[in-house]
Amino acid sequence: MAQPLDSSRVIDGTFGEVRQDGRWLTNVYSVEANVSISYNDVSRSGTRWTGKKPGALEGTGTMTGYKVTSDLAKSIGSITEDRGTPYVTELIFKLDDPQSFGAERVRLKNVQFEQITLGNFEVGSIVEEETPFNFDGYEFLDEITAG
Numbered sequence: 001m002a003q004p005l006d007s008s009r010v011i012d013g014t015f016g017e018v019r020q021d022g023r024w025l026t027n028v029y030s031v032e033a034n035v036s037i038s039y040n041d042v043s044r045s046g047t048r049w050t051g052k053k054p055g056a057l058e059g060t061g062t063m064t065g066y067k068v069t070s071d072l073a074k075s076i077g078s079i080t081e082d083r084g085t086p087y088v089t090e091l092i093f094k095l096d097d098p099q100s101f102g103a104e105r106v107r108l109k110n111v112q113f114e115q116i117t118l119g120n121f122e123v124g125s126i127v128e129e130e131t132p133f134n135f136d137g138y139e140f141l142d143e144i145t146a147g
Contacts, residue, residue: 008099015097018063021089027068031093033061033108035138059108059135063091067120067127076113086112091133092141102142109137 018028036058042051075087089111096103114132121127 009101011095011100011104012097013095016093016095019092019094025063025065028063028065030064031061031091033059033091033093033106033135033138035059059138060132061108061135062130062132064128064130067129072113072131073116073118076116080116088112091135094142104143105141107139107141108135109139111135 016031018025018031038055038058039052040055042053044051075089077087078084079086091108091111092105093108094103094105111133112135114134117129117131120129
C-alpha cells in the first residue's frame, strides 16, 4: 500500500531564487520555464492510429519581479541599435526548501528576452515587471531525490 504524502516535504517556493550570470536576482519572485515538444504525425499501415515522431523543441518562460533598476532593460535594448546584437545570457533557478528532500537547480542556456519594458507604473502600487524569454537548452545541476 502506498504511503500518504508527507506534507512537510512539499516544496515551498519561498526558498526559490534566480541567478543571472552568477548574480542573485533578489527582486525576482516568480519564474516559470517550459520546454514544448512538437510531434510529427506518422501514418502506419494496419492501424487507424496515428503515430507520433518527436520533432522540434522550444524553450520558453517568464520571469516576474519588482522594478529596482533599468539594468535588464538596458541590456536587452542592445538589439535595438541598427548593428546591435541580441543580449544572450543564462539563468539558474534554484529551489532549496530545507524541509524537502534536497535542492533542485536548473540551468537555462542561451536565454534571450522577448520584450523590453520601458515604463510601467500605477500610483499607489509597487512596480512589477514581467519579462518573457526563450532558451535553447537546459540541464539539471542538482536534483531533488526522495530519501
